[in-house]
Amino acid sequence: MMKKRLSGLSATLFGCMMCASLVLPAQVSAAEFSLVRAVPDDVFLVIANTHNPEHEFLDEYWGEVKDAFMATGVCDDAMAMLGTLIDKDQMENVNRLKDKAQKLIDGVNWDDLGSRDxxxxxxxxxxxxxxxNINMGPPDMVFMFRGGKAADQNYAGLVAILNGMVEEINTATKSDHLQIxxxxxxxAKIAGCNFTRTVHGAPPLTLAITQHDDVIIISLNEDLRNQSIALLAGDKSINCIxxxxxxxAGFSELPAAEDELVFFDMQAMLKPIQRTIDFVANQGGSNRANDHIINSVRTGEAYQVCQKAWEAYEQKDYKKGLELAQQAKTMSPEDSRVLYAVACFEALNGNKDAAIDSLDSAVKGGFYAPHHMASDPDLDSLRDMAKFQEIVGHATMKATELTKEASDIDEAGTIRLVNRLMxxxxxxxxxxxxIHTEGHSVHSDSRLALVENAKDMPFYPVFGGEISKTSKADFDKYLPQETVSYEVTSAIDLNAFYKFVEDSFKIYGEQGEMAWGKWEGFQESVSFNFKKEVLSWFEGGSANVMFEDGGWVSVMNVTDAELAQKQVSRFVEFMSTQMGEMAQQNPMMGMLAMRRVPVEHDELKGFETLYMAMQPMPMAVWGVADGKLVAGSSIDAIAMCLDTAKGKHPGIDKNERVMAEALIPEKDFFSATLKDQRNMGKELQAMIGMASFVSGMMPMVIPDPEPRAIIGKIAGMIAKLSPVAGKIDFFKSTSTCTTFDGQNFWTKQVTHYVSPEERKMASTN
Incomplete structure (x- = not known):
């Protein structure tokens, strides 16, 4: 399967090697999710999948899409277009990289790599x-594959890809500082490269390939990788997830996973972030001094020489580093970073007096970084010198001054607000x-668990109240037999949300109070009160219905139907007036002028149809009925939904296809949806056609012949994608149903696909 997905990468540039080696397969095969036991218990995300024979029909479908894409020749077109933008030598290098990448990719048995787990x-x-000082480095990641008999080949192939990347980077930078x-x-045997090794002070960024028996690991950084290796080796001192x-507990009440399982631990993700926030809060205060470095640039010849000095530093060749740093100083004698580098190398070479003099010059020149100096191990030999403390004190004073000048933010208020938003x-x-597959349908079951004290948190009332539940009996009230898609959702408490926003401003402090006061003052100046004129009647929650012909109806819950009609009418009138005034100044804007035509229908009293200028088709029909605010694409569509609610028209329960595919709520629910996707391919083709048309028209308004030719070629490439979109003809529908028990959101989702037999029959017809 993986081989099928990667065989089309012949036009891939060398820079895509890493992406190819890290690509997540949709399925890998094994009877169980055995590699989950190789994951320590403090990660915040685990995604595990395994091969399910029932799912293979989808792999074949997507394989056809990939084959259709490769048949378009778009990759060759892109390479040909690239050849017109770069010179002959550059194009030869691109082709060399492409051929090298393909050869390296072919060295991995992708089918075997993803054959089990x-x-x-x-x-x-x-x-x-x-x-x-505080530093948060890049996250730790592991991609673990349990394959079959080709583990040795795959390890060698992936290491070759990594080595190829390193070779090309070293060639491009004319250095050999990156090493495997x-x-x-x-x-376990490990081959890795730290890509930030020569960047002084940067956290490690190590990409590595590991083999432990039949398991291949692609990892970013070492700690998580080493713990996973230890778990694979049977180390009982590490707790596994x-x-x-x-x-x-998260999976205890969910159906068994057959295809995939996902565990996202929000608390584990937030823990290091909260620790950083707490650290910043504890460092706050009027005398806080952020590090500042001025009178320094990170470009030019002196900077490049200084970087070579740090490369020597990584090799622990401090003598050579000092020579290079002094050379950079000769080129740029007032650059504060260069002066600081000289000080570090003098100290590392045991020249304490010269080091302290250079450090003094660096600070006087603008290296106001007391925190960095206090923790830099390169300066350890100077810390017992009185002059060192004096220099750090001067840097602290200057840094404090710059920090005060740079910020008028209420730090305590900021911390309060950040903690509230956290x-x-x-x-x-x-x-x-x-996730599991049954027949030709893929089912997903999720549990979003809230923390134990969630009900005491300020945002809980926004979604935790009674209006956040829709009665099972009201699910299909406005859904007629002709429904093809629907979305029935409960309300969030908008008044509670508004209060949360208001309190968030005010918790910030005086500046927040002033900002909220300006908002209220603005409302007074325009004679508009948001709470009174919107929140007082708009409850939220709605039933949205879509029909085969593209028609639609939206039935929205309101607390005061009469006020809702009045306020919406005011808004429509305001927009109509504004468009009219704009049309007087610019006749072209007349196309946006709005017409309001009263509806003549016994069931739709007070409704009106909105038209754009002289367009014959209405923008929308709207009004109030049955205590609801109702809008739709046509009079007939709205009347049909209202008749359904009254029992005068057959409901969705008479639609056999919908009832067979939809997840019908069995109790009060938070939301329920059904999206018909049978025309997905045609819709994508229409979008591609529009994009191709627009890009094809653009050359007409581009005077420069070179970009005009490029845009024209892109338009042709886009048009070639239409047959690819046409191959995405295997979706039927996706349905979801979410319930909320006060502590957990439970979501079921099912995506139905066309069976191979149905697809073949449709193709024949």
Whole structure:
């Protein structure tokens, strides 16, 4: 399967090697999700999937889409167009990279790599706190594949891809500072490269390939990878996610996963972020001094020489580093970063007096970074010198002055506001999802669990009230037999949301109070009160219906139908007046003028039809009926939905296709949807056609012949994608149903696909 997906990468440039090596397969095969036991329990995301024979029909469908794409020749067109934009030598290099990439990719047996089991896991690294400095490096990631007999070949092939990347980067930078390092850990062999090794002070960014028996690991950074290796080796001192109580609880009430499982631990993700926020809060105050570096540039010859000095530093060749730093100083004697580099290398070479003099010059020149100096190990030999403390004190004073000048923000208020907003994601404990295939339908079941004290958090009333539930009896009230798609949703409490926003401004402090006061003052100046004129009648929650001919109806819940009609009418009149005034100044705007025509229908008293200028087709029909605010594409569509509610027209329960495919609520629910997707391919083709038409027209208004030719070629390439979109003809529909029990959101989703037999019959017809 993976081989099919990657065989079309012949036109891929070398820079895509990494993406190819990290691509997540849709399915990998194994009887169980065994690699989950190789994931430690402090990650915030786990995605595991395994092969399910019932799912193979979808792989074949998407394989046809890929084959159709490759048959278009778009990749060759793109390469040909690229050849017109670069010179002959550059194009030869591109072709060399393409051929090299394809050869390296062919060295991996992708079918075997994904033949049994797959897991992806991620976690944020703990903040690195040194004195008054904090640094959050890139996240740790592992992609683990359990394959078959080709594990040795795949390890060698992936290492070759990594080595190819390193070779090309070194060639492009005319250096050899990136190196593949080979190592072993608990029986696993590892080949990795730290891509930030020569960037002084940067956190490590290590991409590595690992083989442990029949498991291949592609990893970013070392800690998570090493823990996974240890778990694979049977290390009992590390807790695995499969034994985590919350992980078990998340899946305990969900159907068994056959295709895929996902566990997203919001609390684990937020923990390092909250620690960073707490650190910043504790560092706050009127005397806080952020590091500032002025009188320095990161371009030019001196900067390049200084970078070479840091490359020597990584090799622990401090003598050579000092020579290069002094050379950079000769080129740019007032650059504060260069002066600081000289100080570091003088100290590392044992020249304390010269180091302290250079450090003094660096600070006087603009290196106002007391926190960095306080934690830089390169300066350890100077810390017992009185002059060092004096220099750091001067840097602190200048940094404090610049910090005060740069910010008039209420830091305490900012921290209060940030912590309040952190409560929004902080309400979520975890999300657990299982996926399985039955016949030609893929089912997903999810549990979004809130933290135990979620009801005490300020945002909970927005969605936790009674209006956030729709009665089972009201589910199909306005859904007629002709329905092909629907969306029935409960309301969030907009008044509670408005209060949350208001309180968030005010919790900030005096500046927040002033900002909210300006909002209220603005409302007074335009004689408009948002709470009174919108929130007082708009409840939220609606039933939205779509029909085969593209028609639609939306039935919205309101608390005061009479006021709703009055306020919407005011808005329509306002827009109509504004468009009319704009048309007087610019006749072209007359096309946007709005006409209001009263509806003559016994059931739609007070309704009106809105037209755009002289267009014969209405924009919308709207009005109030049955205590609801109703809008739709036509008079007949609205009347049909209202008749359905009155029992005068057959309801959706008479639609056999919908009833067979929809997830019908069995109790009060939060939302329920059905999206008909039978025309997905045709809709995509229409979008491609429009994009091709627009891009094809653009050359007419582009005077420059070179970009005009490029746009013309792009238009042709876009048009070639239409047959590809036409191959996406295997969807039937997707339906969801979500319930909320006060502590958990439970969501079921099913996507129905056309069976191979049905697809063949449709193709024949």
């Amino acid at each position: 797959f897991v992806f896991a991620e976690r944020f690294a703990s903040p690195d706190i040194r004195g008054s 390092e080979q190592s072993e850990y608990k029986g 499969a034994d985590n109580a919350r992980f078990k 409560n929004l994601p902080g309400m979520i404990d975890y999300i657990a999802t299982t």
